[in-house]
Amino acid sequence: MKEPGKEIGSENQKAQMRKGVLEFCILLTISKEKKYASNIIQTLKEADLIVVEGTLYPLLSRLRQTELLTHTWEESQSGPPRKYYELTKKGRETLATLKQSWSSLAKSVDHLTE
Amino acid sequence: MKEPGKEIGSENQKAQMRKGVLEFCILLTISKEKKYASNIIQTLKEADLIVVEGTLYPLLSRLRQTELLTHTWEESQSGPPRKYYELTKKGRETLATLKQSWSSLAKSVDHLTE
DNA sequence: ACATGGTACCTTGTAGTGCAAGGTACCAGC
DNA sequence: GCTGGTACCTTGCACTACAAGGTACCATGT
Numbered sequence: 001m002k003e004p005g006k007e008i009g010s011e012n013q014k015a016q017m018r019k020g021v022l023e024f025c026i027l028l029t030i031s032k033e034k035k036y037a038s039n040i041i042q043t044l045k046e047a048d049l050i051v052v053e054g055t056l057y058p059l060l061s062r063l064r065q066t067e068l069l070t071h072t073w074e075e076s077q078s079g080p081p082r083k084y085y086e087l088t089k090k091g092r093e094t095l096a097t098l099k100q101s102w103s104s105l106a107k108s109v110d111h112l113t114e
Numbered sequence: 115m116k117e118p119g120k121e122i123g124s125e126n127q128k129a130q131m132r133k134g135v136l137e138f139c140i141l142l143t144i145s146k147e148k149k150y151a152s153n154i155i156q157t158l159k160e161a162d163l164i165v166v167e168g169t170l171y172p173l174l175s176r177l178r179q180t181e182l183l184t185h186t187w188e189e190s191q192s193g194p195p196r197k198y199y200e201l202t203k204k205g206r207e208t209l210a211t212l213k214q215s216w217s218s219l220a221k222s223v224d225h226l227t228e
Numbered sequence: 229a230c231a232t233g234g235t236a237c238c239t240t241g242t243a244g245t246g247c248a249a250g251g252t253a254c255c256a257g258c
Numbered sequence: 259g260c261t262g263g264t265a266c267c268t269t270g271c272a273c274t275a276c277a278a279g280g281t282a283c284c285a286t287g288t
Contacts, residue, residue: 010211010212012273013212015246016134016137017134019134020134021131022245024131025226028223029226036266043226044226047226048221052247053247054247054248054250055245055246057268058268059246076264078263079255079256081254081255081265081266082264097124098127101128102223105128105132105135106220108139108161109138112142112143113213129275132275133245136275167237167238171237171239173275190235192235193235193236194283195237195284197237
């Protein structure tokens with residue numbers, strides 16, 4: 001069963017584009033300094049990228065399983081302890097590769113736009 | 115059951131990025147002149163974007179259902195007739211929106227990279 | 229006339245991924 | 259010890275690309 005006034009491409013598509021670079025952006029975010037989940041969401045939001053918890057946690061787990069990042073618990077002054085994420089060596093290497101992938105992709109799009 | 119030496123993010127991720135902009139790129143491709151499927155794949159390949167038939171056909175159907183493009187049959191001089199795709203008015207409008215989405219996304223990534 | 233190779237179109241089943249919604253645990257203040 | 263806030267995590271659903279397999283039409287050679 002589908003809604004009759006189904007959403008047209010543009011809205012949906014914008015979300016689709018965001019998906020593709022999400023993992024990349026999260027690695028970018030952490031690369032500057034270690035952060036915890038809510039912190040990451042905040043940073044991405046400041047860059048106009050909307051992400052929610054339900055998306056982020058599974059993604060962080062996946063990145064940890066592939067050993068791109070590690071986490072350490074730290075006490076908070078107000079509330080429960082926080083899980084700070086940080087890039088591993090492999091994580092930094094992968095990020096470098098992804099930066100190239102991104103610029104390569106941007107180049108392709110430019111090429112098609114002309 | 116997973117392969118033990120499972121593929122690490124970078125390869126997989128690059129594909130993921132491509133996915134996000136695929137629909138956008140296809141609309142871009144057609145926007146210049148009407149094309150048929152193999153033709154589109156060829157054009158994308160020249161821009162370093164790999165797409166296969168099994169991906170393209172369902173995508174074109176989807177775009178037709180949402181009325182972003184139409185098709186017309188034309189005879190070929192060598193082989194079966196070809197289905198040429200072309201943007202509709204709504205398609206051109208959507209494409210304009212997507213161009214903005216793309217540049218907005220690129221901006222966000224740049225913002226995070228700095 | 230009909231077999232063969234090439235071109236083009238299309239469908240089915242599978243795996244990966246983001247997201248909405250709901251759930252658990254810890255801390256501080258009243 | 260109750261309440262509100264913060265933080266972490268899981269489950270079920272919908273969407274999408276892709277691999278693989280299938281159909282149809284045309285031209286050429288024998």
